[in-house]
Amino acid sequence: MNTHPGVIGRKLGMTQVFTSDGSVIPCTVVEARPVVVGKRTKEKDGYDALVLGLADRKDKHTKKPQAGMYKKASVSPKRWLKELRCTPEFAASFELGAEVKLDSVFEEGQHVDVQGTSRGRGFTGVMRRFNFAGQVQTHGTHEYKRHGGSIGTNMTPGRVLKGVGMPGQHGNAKVTVYSQRVVKVSADDSLLFVEGGIPGSKNSLVFVRGAVKRHGGKKKG
Amino acid sequence: MSMIHPKIEAFENSALRSDLPNFRVGDTIAVHYKIVEGDKLRTQVFKGTVIKRHRAGARSTFTVRKVSFSVGVERVFLLHSPRIEQIDVVSRGVVRRARLGYLRNLQGKAARIRDEKDV
Numbered sequence: 001m002n003t004h005p006g007v008i009g010r011k012l013g014m015t016q017v018f019t020s021d022g023s024v025i026p027c028t029v030v031e032a033r034p035v036v037v038g039k040r041t042k043e044k045d046g047y048d049a050l051v052l053g054l055a056d057r058k059d060k061h062t063k064k065p066q067a068g069m070y071k072k073a074s075v076s077p078k079r080w081l082k083e084l085r086c087t088p089e090f091a092a093s094f095e096l097g098a099e100v101k102l103d104s105v106f107e108e109g110q111h112v113d114v115q116g117t118s119r120g121r122g123f124t125g126v127m128r129r130f131n132f133a134g135q136v137q138t139h140g141t142h143e144y145k146r147h148g149g150s151i152g153t154n155m156t157p158g159r160v161l162k163g164v165g166m167p168g169q170h171g172n173a174k175v176t177v178y179s180q181r182v183v184k185v186s187a188d189d190s191l192l193f194v195e196g197g198i199p200g201s202k203n204s205l206v207f208v209r210g211a212v213k214r215h216g217g218k219k220k221g
Numbered sequence: 222m223s224m225i226h227p228k229i230e231a232f233e234n235s236a237l238r239s240d241l242p243n244f245r246v247g248d249t250i251a252v253h254y255k256i257v258e259g260d261k262l263r264t265q266v267f268k269g270t271v272i273k274r275h276r277a278g279a280r281s282t283f284t285v286r287k288v289s290f291s292v293g294v295e296r297v298f299l300l301h302s303p304r305i306e307q308i309d310v311v312s313r314g315v316v317r318r319a320r321l322g323y324l325r326n327l328q329g330k331a332a333r334i335r336d337e338k339d340v
Binding site: 012013015016018020021022024029031186189191202 | 225226228229232233236255257279280299301302303304
């Protein structure tokens with residue numbers, strides 16, 4: 001399991017960053033100013049985790065049991081909560097109610113995995129959803145121009161194979177992009193610059209943590 | 222078009238260059254551009270006519286066209302790139318278009334642009 005340090009944040013949009021040698025890196029900017037709302041411990045819950053909260057929620061929209069939890073951590077009610085499975089040492093380095101500063105979690109040059117909800121496209125056909133080619137537009141084609149064509153063979157195997165592309169819901173699913181490089185960490189204004197694109201629309205919630213597939217997912221030192 | 226987030230805009234604006242001279246489409250300019258050759262850094266001068274300016278904040282670019290050994294050469298530069306050492310405005314031209322794509326179809330005398338001094 002990935003127990004690398006991470007944060008939840010909001011995707012703000014994309015920009016570009018000039019490196020010292022003048023080349024340009026396309027970046028996605030994530031604003032992350034999460035607060036530790038609660039903790040899970042091995043003794044009590046069977047695993048170690050931090051409960052991170054992001055952005056304020058109105059009191060009138062907060063249910064009373066949750067309000068008690070926020071009161072215990074002496075923070076304002078949060079709009080989003082996310083449990084971050086982590087090592088007990090990492091969990092111990094944060095007080096209840098403390099803000100997670102970006103420079104205590106990430107450093108420039110390391111790699112991260114970013115998880116978000118991709119932009120929903122609704123019920124779409126196979127051309128848009130799976131990049132099928134469709135049919136020829138001429139030579140008498142009618143009512144069949146954007147169809148997928150055949151979905152299999154006849155007697156052998158006598159059924160439709162699993163995974164055959166068909167129309168359906170496209171997008172609005174949890175998507176993870178792996179091993180994106182951290183270009184810049186700006187702890188003062190809580191901005192994280194991640195190379196390349198990340199899933200989701202602007203202002204959507206994203207979950208950034210050290211990369212599982214790369215060395216350097218862990219913050220050095 | 223979606224709006225740029227104010228925090229991203231503030232970050233971009235912090236890296237804008239203000240040391241470069243003002244130039245317009247039609248001007249002849251010389252761009253001193255740092256290039257890496259192997260492990261050596263040297264400056265190359267690209268002199269030609271500005272045929273396009275793309276004004277987009279930190280991502281602004283401009284296109285310079287010159288005719289080298291009777292072959293047209295165009296280069297797109299990022300205006301705020303740290304690789305641009307300096308820009309010399311050689312002459313100011315008078316044009317009536319914002320984009321000079323028509324120059325690509327013209328050669329020799331026809332491809333000249335009137336100098337501001339001669340008008």
